[in-house]
Structure formats: C-alpha cells, structure tokens
Amino acid sequence: MGNTYRIAIVGCGGIANGKHMPSLAKLSNVQMVAFCDIVPERAVEAAEKYGAEGAKTYTDYREALKDATIDIVHVCTPNDSHAEIAIAALEAGKHVMCEKPMAKTAADAARMVEAAKRTGKKLTIGYNNRFRPDSQHLKKLCEDGEFGDIYYAKAHAIRRRAVPTWGVFLDEEKQGGGPLIDIGTHALDLTLWMMNNYKPKVVLGTAYHKLSQKENAANAWGPWDPKKFTVEDSAFGMIVMENGATIMLESSWALNSLDVDEAKCTLCGTEGGADMKGGLRLNGEKHSRLYTTEVNLQAGGVAFYDGKQEKDADLEMRKWIEAIDEDKEPVVTPEQAFVVSQILEALYESARTGKAVYLNQ
Template sequence: MSKAKVGIIGCGGIANQKHFPALKNNADLNEIVAFCDIIEERAVKAAEEFGAADAKVYTDYKELLADQNVEIVHICTPNVSHSEIAVAAFAAKKHVYCEKPMSHSTKEAEKMVEAWKESGMQFTVGYQNRFRPEVQNLHVACEKGELGDIYYGKAHAVRRRGVPTWGVFMDKEAQGGGPLIDIGTHALDITLWCMGNYEIDSVTGSVFYKLGGLKQATEGNLFGPWDPETYEVEDSAMGFVKMKNGATISLEASWALNILESREASTTLCGTEAGAEIHSGMSYSKNELIYNRGRNNQLMEETLSPVGGVAYFGGGGGEEGSIDCRQWLLAVQNNTEPLVKPEEALAVTKVLDAIYQSAKENKEIKF
C-alpha cells in the first residue's frame, strides 16, 4: 500500500505541536513530502526533522499546490488565510485538512465548502477534541438517547489567565478574533456534536475588551506577561444560541477572566433522563466525565476513571491528535467520510461569527 503524500502549509506552532508529531505517529500511512512557510528557515527545519528524504521546501503556498507529488494538504496558517488557501487547494485537486476554525467569517467558510463540493476531494477541520475518550463516551451516550431529550447545553472555554503570547494570536487582522474563535470553537464543536443538533435559530452575544489592555492583568499569565499595547482582540466573549427545536446553548470563552474555575474544551449537557459534564482545563489535573441522574429515589453521579491530558504544548502530538490524524488518512485512502464533517465545522463558524456580529450591532442575529 502506497503512503499518502502530505504537504504542510504553515510550519509554526500548531504544525510543530500537533500536525508533525501526529503525522509522524502515523508514518505507516503517510510521508510529508513538502513544507511551506513564509519564513523559509522554519520550513527547512521542519523538513529536516519530519520530512521524507527528498522533501521540498517552499515559501509560496501556490508553488506547493502546483507540486503534483502532493496529494493531501494540511493548512496550519492564521485564520484569515484558511479560505484562500483551501479554495486554491481544492482547485488543485488536493485533499484538505484545515486547522480550526474553518475560517474567521461565515462568508469565507461558505466559499471553502462550495469549493470542496465542486472538487470531489476530501475535507475536514481540526476538531481533534472529539477523539478524547470522555468525549467519545458522551457522544455514544447521547446517540443512544441515554440523556433523553437534550434541551440545554453549555460550552466552556474559560481560562483564568492563559493568553497565548506567541505567534499572531493577539493580531485581530490575522486571526479575526481572540479566545472565542481560538478555544471557544472547540467547546462549541463538542457541544453541538454531542447534542447532534445543528439547526440554529438565533444567536445573541457579548464581547469584552476589558483585561487585554491592562498591564496589571498580565500577572500570573500561564505563558508569561503579554504586551497590552499589542493586544487587539477580545479577552472574553459570551454567547446564547437558540436552536430551532427550542433547545439552547450558552457559550463562554476567555483567555483572561477573574474567575476561579478554568474549564476549557468542555461541555455541560442537560437532558430529560440525565445530565453530563466534561471537566477539562487548567483547573483539572486530568479530564473527567460525570453523568448525573436520579435513581432509586436518590441523586446519583457516575464517573469514568480519570483519563487524558491537556493540549499540545508539550509537542508530542497528543493521543487524540494522532487518532484524529489516522482516521483522516484512512478516510482519504478509503474514500469514506472523516469524523469531522465540513458542514458541522461551518455551523460552528456561523455561530462564532454571529456572536461577534451580535455584540457589534447590539442585536439578536436570526439564522
């Protein structure tokens, strides 16, 4: 069986923390044959460490897309460039794995979906948190109807102080937003996926620029003090989503918030038969899933054995990242659907975009 030929566009933080290690962990299914970055040294370094013997290096993504040897493209660039690169990749008949979020705006994300449908190629978005054991367990429980009718959910993406101080995270022009689009996107994806409900009726949101510009607020930040002078994005955002069947979702996202509990890539679901909570983030040494219900005239909580770890800052690819990568490569190989479907990722982008729009226009956004 021949190995898939992968090209990486963007050789910065997320490529090194997630994509390169995950692809390396699945070396039986792929080899990285092309690397592209606007900073040539980064692409050269990545090629030397992770590339095939004859891997090529580019500084222009269009040249990489013209490389007939490349079959699959992983887009690991700032959010605002996702759409342009993905559309060009589909036109070049490449399969595309795009890092989350799909795009910084609904308009650009819709362009990506349209180009994908016209291309006949495979497409997925990097919501690897779906592959965490506790998320998988909850999703199966929801599919089986064990929670009953799920009518309320809460998507948690809150850091007490966890502002990323590298790359372009604080650059609004490059990213399109801050914690809402960065980590809120994961929490919302988990919540929608487990609820199995993508029929959105309306969105209302509030976006706050309170702590980012305060020098004193940088104290205790996990990644060291940020520069208040260059902090351009929101430091927190809250959204309220109403579904067409009447169910609702509350979304909370922050990099910096004066709150005790830091809960990230987590969800709370409330159904007619039971409820469930996933706890993950800086306040938890290990991820956990708790089911709650009434039984034998008493309230009960059921838990899994503590599992999992957090994020990719260690640079090991993460177990869920490697599993995500493997199922993606197999989906391309076997021409089957990847777990994260483009239409689902588009729905996430639409909600995030609507929260920003609602806050800006001070009104409810109807879908």
C-alpha cells in the same frame, strides 16, 4: 491501508509542530514531502525533522500545489488565510485538513464547503478535542440515547490568565477575534457534536476588553502588550436552536474566575445529563433516586490493564487518513465546521450591535 499518501504542510509554526507533524510521523502510510512557510528557515527545519527523502521546501504554497504527486495538504496558517489556501488546494486536486476555526468569516467557510463539494475532495477541520477519551465515550452515550432529548447545554472555554502572546493571536485582522474564535470554537464544536444539532435560530453575544489593557499583567506566558491586544479578552453568548434547545457559551483568555475549564461541555437532557468537569460525570434518576457516576477513562477501564491510550491528536490524524483511504466521511465534516463559524460570527456581530442575530431565516 495499502496506499501511501504524500502530504504537504502549509504553515510550519506552532500548531504544525505541536500536533500535525508529530502525529503524522507516527503513521506508516504517509510521507511528508513538502513544507511551506513564509519564514524559509521554519520550512527547512520542519523538512529536516519530519520530511521524507527528497522533501522540498517552499515560501509560496501555490508552488507546492503544482506538484501533482501531493495527495493531501494540511493548512496550519493564521485564520485569515485558511479559506484561500484550502480552496486552492482542493481545486488542485488535493484532500485538505485545515486547522480550526474553519475560516475567519462564515462566508469564507461557506466557500470552502462549496469547493469541497465541487471538487469531490475531502475536507476536514482540526477540532482535535473530539478525539479525547472523554469526548469519544460521551459521544457514544449521546448516540445511544443515554440522555434523551438534550435541550440545554453549556460550552466551556474559560482561562483565568492564559493569553497567547506569540504569533498573531492578538491581531484581530489576522485572527478575526480572540478567545471566542480561538478556544470558544473548540467548546462550541464539541457541544454541537454531542447534541448532533446544527440548526441555530438566534444568538445573543457579548464581548469584553476589560483586562486586555492592564500593564504588566500576570499571565501564563508573560505579560501581554496592551497596544497589541486588539481582540476581546472574554466573550459570552446564548444560542437558541431551531428545535428550542439552548446553549450557553463562555470563553476567556483572562477572567477573574477560579471556575476554569477549557474545551469542555455540560449536557442536560430529558433522561439524564453529563459534564466534563474534573473528569466525565454522568447524572440522572433511577428508581426514584438521583445518581452521579464518575466514568473511569483509563485505558481499558480495568485496574490491572496498563496499556497506553492513543493521544487525541494521533487518533485525529489516523482517522483522517483512514477517511481518505476508505473513502468515507471524515469525523469532522465541513458542513459541521461551517455552522460553528456561522455561530461565532453571529456572536461577534451581536456583541458589536447589542442586538440578537437571527440565522437561517
């Protein structure tokens, strides 16, 4: 890669500090030159830690977008502002990586897809779990036809007690929902990607507020405030695709369950199956006998090899910059991410109305 790309970070909070900026900092052909946050101190702190020489800070992203030297914008803000900022950046001639989920609503996600097509700029969404070693290996097996026709799958996003109590996670107005749109979105994206199936027909969903009102609840990050817990604590759904395939989606921040899995999927096909529970496991039938195989995902898969694997976030950022540099499609396309948002919104609607929601009719 011979070019150097100038990047603006919009939203310098947890996800920017936890994923975007540290991983971008490892790439030799990018410079983070602009940092924007409604809290000025956060932008300044990010610039001091990750900024190139002369990096600027902003409290209004519109001012940052006026800089014609900026090539790429990373949108790391709450869900309700994803579409507004991403579309403005695309229209300003920038490529955009937006954090997941794509948008608060499917209509906003559709507007983002349209803006990317209209401007000719690249848009991707931060579904980083696609870049894990188990995900990468499983995707190759799917592409090779290892499992045949995948007609049943499960998308897992279950936490026993891990409610995020900071930021706007509990604010339905800002986020659009709770665990379904926060972590269920990762599991659903992963599952659709493995199946390479983006044509949903009908969904049926349920959402619960059963544990959210408990006082002094046990929680990984300390008790939540029931008065501020305005989103669901768990949500579940069934998605039937146009080709008849069925996906069961489960998501929770708080659930009385010991069966805990997050950003994982189970696949069942005509020739075999796989799941990500306790590592990547494959199953099938050969020579009239059933088999189960546990895949060694250590670097190189060789006992004497002690090389280090690239972290999923590092690989995600590298592949994103490569897509721009080589003018190719990003790993996560906006069209794929739109379908995830479309299904999530339909699940919430079904949960509210108690009725199945038909899509693309």
